[in-house]
Structure formats: structure tokens, C-alpha cells
Amino acid sequence: MKQYLDLCQRIVDEGVWIENERTNKRCLTVVNADLTFDVENNEFPLITTRKSFWKSAIAELLGYLRGYDNAADFRALGTKTWDMNANDNQAWLNNPHRKGTDDMGRVYGVQGRSWQKPDGSTIDQLRKIVDNLSQGIDDRGEILTFYNPGEFDRGCLRPCMHTHTFSKLGDTLYLTSYQRSCDVPLGLNFNQIQVFTLLALMAQITGLKPGKAYHKIVNAHIYEDQLELMRDVQLKREPFPSPKLIINPKIKSLEDLETWVTMDDFEVVGYEHHEPIKYPFSV
């Protein structure tokens, strides 16, 4: 939690105002932030200085792992986070590749599970990583990347957290996740949950022990309409200790994640938090 608050404070103290053309808003911005999460000791990085809707964040992650391309599928899992980008973004609504209501196009998990090759066949990046790690193999290229510049015009948003690299040292699994752009009040609250949970889940289904998860952020920003709430409300609050994340131990394979897993298979214990804060969302 301290890492998160330090980053927020750093943006408030040292951030530079940058005009963002896509959203037509200014963002107070810093470059380069490194966060580390202790998955081995289950220090779940849940924000405590406001109520965090953590199930929504895990639902989003599960949707990516399943390769979803539709906001309705995300809603069925328990999160509305893609509704606005799929249905309220004029540039995407005008895009001839959009297949109708709720379509997100070839974003995130679509690239992760069915990266299109020039010959028409597809690559399942996640399947390869799970198979390798389960057999004790780390080929130093256990990389899940959603970043496909050749298909940006076929998706509603370029991926923000775009690449996850897994590393195996002995029987311990590590994760390094890269994020190009980070809405610190809203997005990071979710993204750090996702980095932590991704390592915990991948270790569980490959039979490895989770170690540390490293989260590397490039452009970290606070939108102009979020600043007051962050500076004068959230940053004035004292954090509580980290809660623990409990994952159903019956989840043992990628097929389990693809088929029967729901948000009921995740539980958080010891979550003490302050009142919710409703931050404005920029489409």
C-alpha cells in the first residue's frame, strides 16, 4: 500500500501537466514507476484508503485469460469495466471493424490466446507458457504479450498492461508485468490486483511456488478531474494492513480457468478499508 501512496504523492508533487488528445483532458504525469508485490507471503496489494472493488479486477483478468472480446462476457463474469470503451467511444463506434454492441475487437486476451499469423493460423501464447512451466521449462521467453501494433485499428483500446513475462528459478515462479499507460486512481487499483493474482494463479496451475511480482509502469497519471479527490481526500487517509487473497485450491489447470471458475472461487480475508471514493472515468 505504501508503494501506491508514494506513487500518488510523487505525481502530486512532481507531476507535469500533459494534454491528452484522446480524452481531451489534462493529466498530471510522471514517467517510470516500479512496484513489487510479495505473492509468496500473500501480501495482497489491495488499496485500503478507499473501498476497492477487487472482484471486478479479478473478473477482468479472468476474461483476458479466456480471450474474451466482448463487454457482455465481462459483465457475465462480474465486471462492467469494458462497457464504456466498447460502447461509448466515438472513434471505436465509427470503426468499420466493430462487430456491434459490446464488441471490443482484437484486444488483450484475443491477442494472448489467438494471435493471428500471416498464414491465417493462430498462436495461443498462454497455452504454450502453461505447458512449458508445467514441465519445468523456462525458455527465457515465457512471454504473454497483448501488444500487436498491426491490429491496433481492430480494437477499441490499445492494451495498457501489455506484456507479462514469467520466470522460473528452481521451483519458484516470478512475474514481470509492463504497463505503458496508467490511470493511477482507477486503473492501478485494478492492475496491481491483476499482477498479483496472475502470478498466484499461474503458480497454482503449473505446480510452482509463487515468488515476487514486479510491476513496471511507464506513463503514470492522474486526470485533472481526479486530482482533488486524490490529493485532498485519499492521500489524507491512513492505510490499513494488507489483506490476504484466498484462491480455491481446486483450480488446477488452464481448462479449469477457462470453464468453471467464477468470482466465488476468490475470497479476501482481513480487508479493512476506508469509505469508497468515486473517481471520474475518462473514455
Ligand SMILES: Nc1nc(=O)c2c([nH]1)NC[C@@H]1CN(c3ccc(C(=O)N[C@@H](CCC(=O)O)C(=O)O)cc3)CN21
Ligand atoms: N481512463 C481509463 N482508465 C482505466 O483505468 C481504464 C480505461 N480507461 N479503459 C480500459 C480499462 C477499464 N478499466 C476500469 C474501468 C472502470 C473502473 C471503475 O469504474 N472502477 C470503479 C468501480 C468499479 C466497480 O464498481 O466494479 C472503482 O471505484 O474502482 C476501473 C477500471 C481499467 N481501464
Ligand SMILES: O=c1ccn([C@H]2C[C@H](O)[C@@H](COP(=O)(O)O)O2)c(=O)[nH]1
Ligand atoms: O488496465 C488498464 C487499462 C487502461 N488504463 C488507463 C490508462 C489510460 O488512462 C487509459 C488508456 O488511454 P490511452 O490513451 O490508450 O493511454 O486507460 C489503465 O490504467 N489500466
